[in-house]
Amino acid sequence: MTDLNHPAQTLPAELDGFHVEIDPARERADIVLERPPLNVISMRAREQLRITFEALDADTRVRVIVLRAIGEHFSSGGDIKGFLEASPEHVSKLAWNVAAPARCSKPVIAAARGYCFGVGFELSLACDFRLVTDTALYALPEQKLGQIPGSGGSARLQKMVGITRTKDIVMRSRRISGRQAFEWGVATDCVPDAELEKATDALVDELRSFSPLAQRTAKKLLNDTEDSPLSIAIELEGHCYSRLRSSADFKEGVEAFHSKRKPAFTGL
Incomplete structure (x- = not known):
């Protein structure tokens, strides 16, 4: 093992x-x-x-x-x-x-x-x-x-x-x-x-190939909102989106997109 x-x-x-x-x-x-x-x-x-x-x-x-x-x-x-x-x-x-x-x-x-x-x-x-x-x-x-x-x-x-x-x-x-x-x-x-x-x-x-942080966030959000009303799910999605905007991975993703290169995500 x-x-x-x-x-x-x-x-x-x-x-x-x-x-x-x-x-x-x-x-x-x-x-x-x-x-x-x-x-x-x-x-x-x-x-x-x-x-x-x-x-x-x-x-x-x-x-x-x-x-x-x-x-x-x-x-x-x-x-x-x-x-x-x-x-x-x-x-x-x-x-x-x-x-x-x-x-x-x-x-x-x-x-x-x-x-x-x-x-x-x-x-x-x-x-x-x-x-x-x-x-x-x-x-x-x-x-x-x-x-x-x-x-x-x-x-x-x-x-x-x-x-x-x-x-x-x-x-x-x-x-x-x-x-x-x-x-x-x-x-x-x-x-x-x-x-x-x-x-x-x-x-x-x-x-x-994706950001570990974005993957973790997406999985938890989808699991947590499976039984939620649409309005609550949209609200939680917005909060998660807002938090990811300040992440190093999102900054790297945007810079890589504009530089036309593969992003190097770190999970931060």
Whole structure:
């Protein structure tokens, strides 16, 4: 495992079903699910993933985070037996752990092929960008177990596609393809299976080309105003715009534009 430092917690030497790769030269960190063949995500792993996202958020080497998996499938979901063994208090923390990508101030990309079910889908929904392939299948199959999604899946999905499509997916445990997810606005892009890594690399490099400060500001603003009335959202957007006007990155961006050169953003 790549060395990570969390400001308040210590990560174990061996992570449960995933590992972390950091490439300082590309300012990129990859969280890689690796419990083949289906990359089942354990209860313990959910808490470790939350701590990992928090550690990477504080890591100055990292600009962009990628959540991906080894093998043919992103994840078939959670460890079913673990739900029966977990205490009610532990279960109550699941949604907070799975929402870690959304709370992270840095851009987070989920890159998925094959099965992306249950908590795997919920983790993807908490990310900022979702890249899928033609082989990808999204699903929230909890109805088949006599349950409902418990980590934000139905709530986040309803914001994206509306109540009718969400009921169709949740109440029928319906699977939707990567192509359909893209057409419905759930996935950012759908690419051929062999091109997922190339598309992920390209998006990482594109995001790195922007001001880190402007990226953090945009993500927080959009998250904070998702449920706001239009007038409040416009007001908050104006305050954020005003603050960025005094930043060194905005000055650099304007000077680079007029000089017809590539800006060298510092995040200040």
